[in-house]
Amino acid sequence: xxxxxxxxxxxxxNKRKANRDDRGxxxxxxxxxxGAGAAAAVAGVIGSLPSPxxxxxxxEGITERIGPGPTIVELKVxxxxxxxxxxxxxxxLEVLRDHLGLTGAKxxxxxxxxxxxxxxxxxxxxxxxxxxxxxxxxxEITTIEGLGTPDRMHPVQRAFVDHDxxxxxxxxxxxxMSVAAAIQRNPGLGLEEIKRAVAxxxxxxxxxxxxxxxxxKAAAEIKGxx
Numbered sequence: 001x002x003x004x005x006x007x008x009x010x011x012x013x014n015k016r017k018a019n020r021d022d023r024g025x026x027x028x029x030x031x032x033x034x035g036a037g038a039a040a041a042v043a044g045v046i047g048s049l050p051s052p053x054x055x056x057x058x059x060e061g062i063t064e065r066i067g068p069g070p071t072i073v074e075l076k077v078x079x080x081x082x083x084x085x086x087x088x089x090x091x092x093l094e095v096l097r098d099h100l101g102l103t104g105a106k107x108x109x110x111x112x113x114x115x116x117x118x119x120x121x122x123x124x125x126x127x128x129x130x131x132x133x134x135x136x137x138x139x140e141i142t143t144i145e146g147l148g149t150p151d152r153m154h155p156v157q158r159a160f161v162d163h164d165x166x167x168x169x170x171x172x173x174x175x176x177m178s179v180a181a182a183i184q185r186n187p188g189l190g191l192e193e194i195k196r197a198v199a200x201x202x203x204x205x206x207x208x209x210x211x212x213x214x215x216x217k218a219a220a221e222i223k224g225x226x
Contacts, residue, residue, distance in 0.1 A: 066134055073134055077102065078146030084133070092136050093117045093128035096143060104144035104173040115201030118174035119143050125181040127200075144173035147180055155221045156180045159214035167205035175201045179215045187223035191216065 067088035112130035148154030182197035
């Protein structure tokens with residue numbers, strides 16, 4: 001390399017350095033990551049603190065703060081008030097099965113997609129795996145055990161037996177609860193309404209025709225008593 005070329009390269013290098021200096025300090029990958037980590041840490045600390053407005057509401061008794069540890073919660077299940085000690089993150093399905101021994105509602109998908117855990121909340125069908133137990137306080141909760149007993153079956157339960165509307169049985173409690181809620185709303189419902197009522201209940205055994213027949217029979221029996 002000639003002396004002129006060396007001089008030219010040096011001049012270009014100095015010019016680039018001057019341009020960088022004009023723009024301020026250069027941000028390296030290491031400095032970026034360090035800064036991002038510090039910002040995230042600060043955000044985490046801030047996010048964990050209660051807002052002044054939320055704190056004021058709590059002090060005024062307008063809202064409540066539950067948890068994060070175990071808390072005593074009273075739930076009215078099948079007509080009886082039952083106290084349970086749970087964390088706020090526990091679902092209604094977990095309480096029914098693991099704390100109260102009511103295993104009729106089944107844990108299958110745990111995503112609110114299969115309907116196997118359907119129970120009634122104030123008479124309306126809900127998937128218990130998608131409801132926090134603390135949210136069910138003050139509501140009437142009815143499970144398949146509360147719908148009827150082997151000695152005194154609900155018309156829907158009896159119709160399911162008469163029409164052999166089950167195989168493996170995992171979907172059956174949720175299916176029966178959905179049908180019962182639909183008939184309670186409208187005892188004169190027809191086949192299309194029944195299909196809509198159980199649209200969220202998956203039967204992998206394929207007993208839908210028997211379920212529809214059972215539902216129509218139960219609806220006719222209940223309507224005759226109204």
